[in-house]
Amino acid sequence: MNGVLSVLLDIFRQPSIIVALISLIGLTIQRKSGSDVFKGTVRTLVGFLVLAAGAGVVSNSLAPFGEMFQHAFHVQGVVPNNEAIVGQVLVQYGSAAALIFFFGMIVNVALAATTQYKYIYLSGHVAFYMAAMIAVIFGVAGFTTWQVILWGSIAQGLVMTVSPAIVQPFMRKVTGTDDVALGHTGGAGIALSGLVATLTRSKTKPSKSTEDIKFPSGLGFLRDTTVIVALSMAVIYIIVALFAGPEFIQGKLSDGQNFVLFAIMQAATFSAGVFIILAGVRVVLAEIVPAFKGISERLVKNAKPALDVPITFTFAPNAVLIGFLSSFVGGIVGMVVMAVSGTAIIIPGIVAHFMTGAASGVIGNGAGGRRGAVLGAFTNGLAITFLPLLLLPVLGDVGLSNSTFSDADFGVVGLVLGHISSGGGQVAVIIALVVALLVVYGSSLVLRNRAKRREELETVDADDSREAETSAAR
Numbered sequence: 001m002n003g004v005l006s007v008l009l010d011i012f013r014q015p016s017i018i019v020a021l022i023s024l025i026g027l028t029i030q031r032k033s034g035s036d037v038f039k040g041t042v043r044t045l046v047g048f049l050v051l052a053a054g055a056g057v058v059s060n061s062l063a064p065f066g067e068m069f070q071h072a073f074h075v076q077g078v079v080p081n082n083e084a085i086v087g088q089v090l091v092q093y094g095s096a097a098a099l100i101f102f103f104g105m106i107v108n109v110a111l112a113a114t115t116q117y118k119y120i121y122l123s124g125h126v127a128f129y130m131a132a133m134i135a136v137i138f139g140v141a142g143f144t145t146w147q148v149i150l151w152g153s154i155a156q157g158l159v160m161t162v163s164p165a166i167v168q169p170f171m172r173k174v175t176g177t178d179d180v181a182l183g184h185t186g187g188a189g190i191a192l193s194g195l196v197a198t199l200t201r202s203k204t205k206p207s208k209s210t211e212d213i214k215f216p217s218g219l220g221f222l223r224d225t226t227v228i229v230a231l232s233m234a235v236i237y238i239i240v241a242l243f244a245g246p247e248f249i250q251g252k253l254s255d256g257q258n259f260v261l262f263a264i265m266q267a268a269t270f271s272a273g274v275f276i277i278l279a280g281v282r283v284v285l286a287e288i289v290p291a292f293k294g295i296s297e298r299l300v301k302n303a304k305p306a307l308d309v310p311i312t313f314t315f316a317p318n319a320v321l322i323g324f325l326s327s328f329v330g331g332i333v334g335m336v337v338m339a340v341s342g343t344a345i346i347i348p349g350i351v352a353h354f355m356t357g358a359a360s361g362v363i364g365n366g367a368g369g370r371r372g373a374v375l376g377a378f379t380n381g382l383a384i385t386f387l388p389l390l391l392l393p394v395l396g397d398v399g400l401s402n403s404t405f406s407d408a409d410f411g412v413v414g415l416v417l418g419h420i421s422s423g424g425g426q427v428a429v430i431i432a433l434v435v436a437l438l439v440v441y442g443s444s445l446v447l448r449n450r451a452k453r454r455e456e457l458e459t460v461d462a463d464d465s466r467e468a469e470t471s472a473a474r
Contacts, residue, residue: 026291047283054276107157183306186356189408197372207369323361330381387411394418
């Protein structure tokens with residue numbers, strides 16, 4: 001039994017396999033031919049692996065940048081990095097985290113099937129990180145192991161259902177459809193960026209889209225996303241490399257390679273990673289959305305796949321770079337405020353600022369044009385700087401390490417659950433989760449009634465139109 005459970009957990013920790021299985025199920029339900037089912041499943045698996053490979057290339061090129069930044073500006077503090085902090089968490093809470101992740105997915109599917117929130121969270125890697133944080137918080141609260149798994153799974157399922165829902169109004173503006181959702185632990189910060197973009201939007205003089213940026217004819221090459229990303233990042237890398245100095249870079253990072261050349265190659269590698277991500281996204285979207293229609297027809301009516309942040313990148317490539325840079329500036333501003341205030345210093349997590357900042361730029365652009373992309377992503381940068389700082393005290397001994405969780409959902413969920421448990425104990429946590437479930441079902445009922453009234457009004461309008469046409473014909 002333990003061996004079977006171990007295999008299942010290994011499978012569900014692989015987002016590429018999850019997405020491929022979803023494609024397999026969806027195509028089979030639609031009674032596609034065996035050839036089409038096989039082709040669609042393999043293309044989905046490979047496409048997601050291409051996307052993941054691109055994300056890995058980006059992360060690897062950003063790692064030395066973070067080291068150069070810390071050395072150049074002599075900043076020491078806590079680094080928000082999900083992989084680093086989860087590695088520490090799993091030593092003590094590994095089994096509980098894995099089971100919370102597994103049963104949390106079941107809760108997510110159950111909520112999607114029984115409410116108006118039809119989002120199936122497919123970003124398995126970040127969902128697993130969330131399960132790890134929930135295991136820590138409930139363990140610190142004093143729950144027994146089985147209680148950690150039970151209530152943690154409910155909390156996990158709620159997060160996986162609600163997080164895509166709060167971003168979806170802005171995703172619809174970006175994609176022009178309601179077929180795909182965003183499933184990522186940066187959801188709260190990305191939704192905040194959309195809200196800020198909406199509030200700062202000028203009604204009299206709307207801001208143009210980032211994609212309408214016109215380059216002089218002699219700079220036509222800058223219309224190419226790969227080129228503009230490579231050039232922009234090269235400038236940033238070289239500036240930081242100059243501050244860090246050749247001795248540090250050539251002695252510790254580049255194995256003796258010239259420090260300027262090393263910086264340029266890392267920037268080019270970053271651009272290559274973005275290119276790979278965009279290629280993988282196109283393949284996954286082309287396969288998973290049609291497959292999901294089969295699932296929505298048979299298993300969860302109108303289900304929507306909630307996919308990782310790179311799914312937004314193809315809709316506004318210019319906003320990806322603008323969002324990253326704006327979010328990173330927000331992180332630096334937040335770091336300076338912390339240094340002046342004398343608190344622990346949260347060093348900008350480059351990967352988090354790129355992934356969630358880029359998505360915030362795309363969402364902000366969709367809601368408020370260029371101004372929305374800049375201000376929305378800047379706000380996200382502040383959020384993922386100050387939320388990790390506030391989260392540290394509720395993580396117990398884990399919070400004493402030099403790393404922490406990076407994305408906005410970790411901060412929001414961790415702070416809510418942590419402060420409820422510290423203020424009211426285990427009973428308060430259980431009551432809060434029950435109330436959260438009631439709110440989800442109550443709000444779902446309201447949405448269902450609104451949709452029903454809208455359908456009735458549309459039917460009445462259609463009948464009136466037909467009657468008017470008949471009268472006119474007479």
